[in-house]
Amino acid sequence: MKARSAAVPTDVYLSFVESLFGNRQTLFVGMAAHILTYLAVYHKTRDFFYIGLSIAFLVVFAHRIRLFARFSKANKALWSRQEIARWELRYVIGAASTAAILGIGCGYAILFFEDTFVELACVAVTLASMVSVVGRNYGSRMAVSLQTMAACLPIIVGAMFSGDPYKLLLSIMLIPFMLTTQSMATGVREFLYENVVASQEMKKIAGSFDTALNNMTHGLLMLDPDNRIEVINRRACELLHLGDRSQLKNCDLDVVLRYGTRHAFIDGSMPGLIQKQLSQLTDGTISRAVMQFSEDMILEFSATRRPEGGVVLIFEDVTARVRADRKILHMVRFDTLTGLPHRNYFSELVKDELARRREPGEVGFLVLDVADLKHVNDMRGHLAGDRLLVAIAGRLQALAGREALVGHLVGDHFALFFPNVARDTDLESRMRDLHSAASADYEVEGTMTPVSFSAGAVILDSADLRMEEWQIKADLALYESKSRGRGVFTVFAQEMDARYVERQQLKTDLAAAVAAGSLDVVYQPMFRLDGSSIDCCEALSRWTHPERGAIPPDVFIHIAEEMGIVSEITRFMIVRACRDCTTWPEHISVSVNLSEHDLRNDAIIQVVMDAVKEAGLAPARLHLEVTEGSLVEEVANVRLILEQLRAQGITIAIDDFGTGFSSLSYLDTLPVDIVKIDRSFVRDISEDARRFRLLRGIVTMSRQLDLEIVIEGVETEDQLALLRKYECADLIQGYVYSVPVASETIGLLAERAETSAKMARNAGAA
Known part of the structure; x- marks a missing residue:
């Protein structure tokens, strides 16, 4: 790829031109060497031509020094590409003028003097200057070309007119030197151009990465194999209260967390739990964990192992989501009106109670149907009916105490489970007593409302309990109670099951008849x-x-x-x-x-x-x-x-x-x-x-x-x-x-x- 000035981006072009004006110290050294050499030649030859060349060096040097000073003071951020090109041309004119003076001095010495010192001194200082052309002027193809030609062409011309074929042959060898110098300068320029472009791309990528990193909604921690922080973004510092992230690089994560989050915990047990979870994340035991730092901060972490060792931790604030999930779970498990467990969660609680039993024994279920709820809804409105259900739920919980679990199945149906832990309780008597105590007057909106319950009970051995069967049996007993009248208590008997089967068959036959x-x-x-x-x-x-x-x-x-x-x-x-x-x-x-x-x-x-x-x-x-x-x-x-x-x-x-x-x-x-x-x-x-x-x-x-x-x-x-x-x-x-x-x-x-x-x-x- 040819890094021509018209092809390179403007900012790269400016960096090349800035390199031309960069090292003023070499300019001073070069001018001093040039003038001293020509003064020595003058002293040997007494030819005032070299005095003139020395003066020319001083004039060009003064001009270039002033040019360098102006360049340093200029506001380059506002420069257009044309303005940059003008400054390149100004530099090239000064550099080419210096090279031309050197070349003319050499050609003059070859043509008019048969003095080894004079020729050697002029040629040596000229070629020494040409050697530095690549290192100093690689940023401008034009500068390299004009300087090499301005220095070498007068030497070739002087050798041609000197009449010495050997000098001519030697001078012609300067042509490969010129081409090599230009090629070297081009190679350096292209190499540096590629590196400048690559550096800019890396800066751009790094800037984009840094911008993305610090605008993430998630916190990010990149740890080395020794659990030290290599990368941490702004969000991580905010979530963990870690302060200035620039001071956290190469710090041990455990130390940082103990310092940064010590005010976020409610009690002393939490830091140990969180530290254990973080250790499991970093050592690969688990890949995801939810940690509660406080009542107002719950973070979810995910860990990804790095191929070279270490781990990347990404985490986010899930406080609102966890609260919503807990609320939804509570709504799924508990009735919003009465606060009692729904049917499915009630069954789960029953299973938990049975799992805690070490030996089998009798357990009891009681299903209560509020006989008067429809009348309350019709006469006083559904709001009064809802308040009555709340009052009933409260009384049932109070009556059940620790002896029974209370659940709200649906509508006006309540369920109670008696695990009978003491084993010396007469379950039927206990359930009858509770049914009798629950059937009473309830105060709703300042009015006493008499409430009776139809009740269906089932008593069975815990080893024979099938969750899908107990409610069917309790419902059969409840149906029997309702068929006998209001407020009746009935315990399930096997013949009820037969009647239920008979009724189911009657349903099938009726459907066929219809x-x-x-x-x-x-x-x-x-x-x-x-x-x-x-x-x-x-x-x-x-x-x-x-x-x-x-x-x-x-x-x-x-x-x-x-x-x-x-x-x-x-x-x-x-x-x-x-x-x-x-x-x-x-x-x-x-x-x-x-x-x-x-x-x-x-x-x-x-x-x-x-x-x-x-x-x-x-x-x-x-x-x-x-x-x-x-x-x-x-x-x-x-x-x-x-x-x-x-x-x-x-x-x-x-x-x-x-x-x-x-x-x-x-x-x-x-x-x-x-x-x-x-x-x-x-x-x-x-x-x-x-x-x-x-x-x-x-x-x-x-x-x-x-x-x-x-x-x-x-x-x-x-x-x-x-x-x-x-x-x-x-x-x-x-x-x-x-x-x-x-x-x-x-x-x-x-x-x-x-x-x-x-x-x-x-x-x-x-």
Whole structure:
């Protein structure tokens, strides 16, 4: 590569030119040697020509000294490449002038004197100067070329005109000297150029490395095989409180840490632990470690072994991350509301307790279901319900003490594990006592709330404990308690498992029956108050099991709700009811019940309209009944669905009216056409005047709202006579007129009712 001035970078070019002006001492020595030599020659020859050359040396020397001084004072940072080139030319002119004076002196001596001293003195001082050209002027190709030519050409010319062929031959040998000098200077210049460029690249890389190192978000420590610090960045000093990093090089890491972090520790045990972890990192035992220096500083270290020995430690502040992880772990393990362990962590704690047991023995589990939570949520809001759960959790922990672990499974379910460490405790009695003590009044928002618990317990040997089984058994016992009534305590018995298996099989069979459409439908007519006609029939589902016979509707409907297939039954009932209704007289409608699950989204709208369209049934002949239980959770959403159905011509009825807590408000907020008063208001109305007055009040209010009234559960003639006397209903549904019958029987019942009515009218007229 040729390091020409036009090719090299400007900063390198400037460094070359600076080297020309660098060594002034050699300039003084050279000028003194030149003048003294020429004065000696003058003394030998008495030729004033050499006096003139000496004066010329002085003039050029003075000019160059002034030039060097100006160069030193100049602000080179602002120089352009052209300005640098001008200074190079100024130097070259001065240097070439000196070389030319030397060359002229030599050529003159060869041409006019046959004196060995004169020739030798002039040639010697000239060639001595030329030897220094490479060392002093390598930075400028032009300076080397002009100086060698200015010095050597006059010698060659003098030898040519001297007439001595030997001198001519000797002088011609100066040409290889000139070329060699230029080649040497070029080699030195190129070598230095490559080194300057390499040095600049290294400086740039070192600068970039230093910048990157000190702007890292991570701390970095590079240690030699003796655990001494070779490299440390600014972030490391900040994290470890080590002060000025320039003073830490070659310091032992252990000493530095003992000094730098002594104020960061909370107690004296931490430094030893951290020192042990660092030793494991540096000796390669571990490659990663998290160290807690204080409550406010947790660092994570990773170590990488160096091939030549030593280690590189990179670390970062993970305080926020560790705190977040701990918080997330706590949230995963513990319920945020009650502070009790969740189901999975509760199981882990149980396993830990069992692992600490040295000998097997009886252990106990108790699952508690808060019987009154839904009522609190409905009446006082979910915030009050949450506060009740917190109060219950606190009391259970206080009652359990150290005898049992308390966990919050889900919603209103709590679990307790009795490890029975003492082994002399009657577990069943202890659990019954705790259940009894927990069932008490709880203060919530300044109000005392009575709370009872349904409880399921299981007692088994720790050696036989299977974590996946205990809760199933406890749940079976809990289910048994709830089926017996409120606040009951039941211990798991093996026959419960058999009933559970039987119920699971029943679920399988029901799913198959629903999928095959093998349910049956019967209809209970709704007669006019006087029994003169049938206006509507309620569709009722029936399931006859191939092995167990008829399964009560309340049993298989409840199972269907548990399985989430009750909406499929509703779809089946709507389709069948619409199809059967088209076979009845046109004035008779059909009524179908909707469950809570059906009203959770608007998919039921399409189901209804498709069934009506497919059967060719007038929409007004289809009545849809909703219970108050299906309205509790999402009244606004249910209202929107019912409004859309009513807009399509469907008739809407509220079933079992009066059994909920907010019945009256539903009449005002929902698009209702019919009110079906629950059978509980009809029972004993002949004997209970207060109950009958309540019934008449509901009827009066409903009539004022222009609602049609249906009374369910009318079973006796006395009840019917009283209702007729006071005109308490538009329609009557009950055994007093008809039990549920098959679809084919409806037409016949309608004819009989009309015939009986005509006969009664004729008898009255007669």
